[in-house]
Amino acid sequence: MKILLGISGGIAAYKTPELVRLLKKAGHQVRVACTRNALELVSRIALETVSGEPVLFETFSPRTHPGVEHIDLAGWPDVVVIAPATANVIAKLAGGLADDFLTTVLLATPAPVWIAPGMNTHMWEHPATLENVRRLTGRGVRVIGPDSGELACGTSGPGRMSEPSVIVRILEEHFTRPRPLAGRRVLITAGATREHLDPVRFISNPSTGRMGVALARAARELGAEVTLVHGHLEVPVPDGVVAVPAVSAMELHRAVFEWKDRADLLIMTAAVGDYMSASPAAEKMKKEALGATLTLQLVRTPDILAELSQPGNAPSGPGNRPGERRPILVGFAAETAGGDESRLLELARQKLSRKGCDALFANDVSLTGAGFAAETNQGVLLFADGCVVWVPQGTKDQVAVSLLESVVASLLR
Template sequence: MNVLLGVSGSVAAYRAADLARELMRSGHTVRTCLTDSAQKFVTPALFEALTSEPCLIDAFEEPERGRMAHIDWAKWADVLVIAPATANTIAKLAYGVADDMLSTVAVASSAPLVVAPAMNPAMYGSESNQAALKILATKAVSIVEPIDGDVACGDHGQGKLATIAEIAKAVEVVLTRKQSLKGKRVLITSGPTQEPIDDVRFLTNKSSGKMGAAIARAALLMGAEVVVIAGPSSAAYPLSANVVRVRTAEEMLTQALHFAPTADLIIGAAAVADYRPEVKVAGKLRRKEATMSLQLVANPDVIAEVAKKNRSKKIIGFAAEPSTDLSEAQAKLARKGLHAIAVNDVSNHTIGFDSEENELQLIFASGETSQSGHQSKLGCALWLLESVSD
């Protein structure tokens, strides 16, 4: 595999040479990017000699004339590992600052990122550094935490670069994950649906689409090809997913039935409206009486219909439950003929709808259950896909 090793300006930069060797011993090809500050500690010549590959610093350096190296290298990399990562580089990664070769490649690359911080304990624990690390964690960056110990300036605390073995192991975990859904197609329904009452009003629900977007991102990180059938929401779906926009439950069903036969794994994360107005009024309904009734008719059950027509497929549903009682979810799993159902406790306001975090309980048709624990939606999504893939 192709590993792009980024080295930033920490005293621990010299240890990146050992990491490069260790990664090569595992059979990887290693190219290096140094920041300007890293060059105060180590040289490109060291890494070029060790890896027999070029080492770049400046985004305007072009080993092949006329080719943009930052784009070529971003596409070349199967994984990006930044070790040691300074507080400055971590903050840049969190916000997408791209002012040198390393940070520009990081923004341009869709490869998974492993970050191993190294710095003075006060810098590591600072509010700004912790906030930046939190942002990286929500982007599924794998953070190899620094160790407690004596740091170069004489202070003691958490800040020493993790061991080379730990960093190399994190790279292997990320690379293995990247292979786990390689060649597979994952179909995801996501977000709410909107059921029109008239030309300006509709019935909908609180789904933000964030869980579906997280599942799409996780599936891509695991090497899958991804189709998302997305109801209206402002959720940010990954650019490399094929996102098909729909509005109503009926539109969602049409698209789901279209894509399901070519999918290997189907995840129904959308909150599809159970009912829709029987009649959609043209124009705008006017205020008249003190009360008015809206006649509703049942919508198709998207995931159940997909399951009925695709019996051999592995299909995972979602259930938003207002309590910890699982009996409804268990009945839903059996009634719809699903492989498993992921249950969200929507009575817990720290998780679920519109939150950045979630906690899932997975119930399999076999009766087995497992819990994700409270984590980012992306963390839950990776856990879910790992739990249901073979």
């Protein structure tokens, strides 16, 4: 693998010659780009000796060859690893700044980016840093560490850069793990639909799209070609995922039916409005004309999952006649079961048989840590053959991986 190691000016920069050595020992090609501050903390000569390559840090260096160095370098790696990632470089990456060689390369690279933060505990726990890290992970940047322990500043706590051997092990495990969705096309819906009453008012719901986006990211990492049909999202679409925006339930319905024949697996996490205005106004409704009360007439929106699983749309697989193919269907259900697992399972059973999908993941949104705006999720994955998999609480990324692994094992062999 071609690895670009980005080094910023954290004290753990002194460990990076060892990181370069271990990466090379594992058979990778390594090049190094760093900030000027990093070179205050680690020797350029040491890095050039272990990497066997010049260390790059100047945007406007004398030309050694025609071309633009930062753009050429940005297109070279399979992965970029920033270790240590300072609070400063994390903030710049989150904000899209490119005021030195390393951050310019980071903005220009299509390669996946990993960061191994290393800093004083207060810097790590500063709301700005945590917010920046959240933004980056939302964009698909992977984070290794930091660990907790003794810090160079004499204190102890979270913020210590993971050891070079740990960084190498995590990268190796990630890039050599099986890709069970390679060659598969996965269609995912996410986010909240908006049913407009007029151009400035709409009915919607609190979905942020985090769960669907986490599934899109996980499916991509498991090797799938992923299309995300999405309503309103509060998180960015991950790199490498085709985004198809849809505002209303009708638009989302249209997009799903347009894309479904190209999918092997369709996962419906979007919070699709059940009702829409019977007669949305083309122009803004004026309060003065409406008076003190406003009565809305709403009509049902189409039930996308139920329509997709209609007879004649048999599951894909050997033995099906042409024209009968449909993707494997996985539905999502947000239920309020008051923390009662047997009730949640019963609600999931009822919905699965009503919708006719192949599997349904139900979560209890009355629990803290399992709902629309939560960072975490948990719930039950129920298959049409009655098989039940309880998914414990985890980040939405962790839950997404568990769900996909179960779906692959049961439905996509």
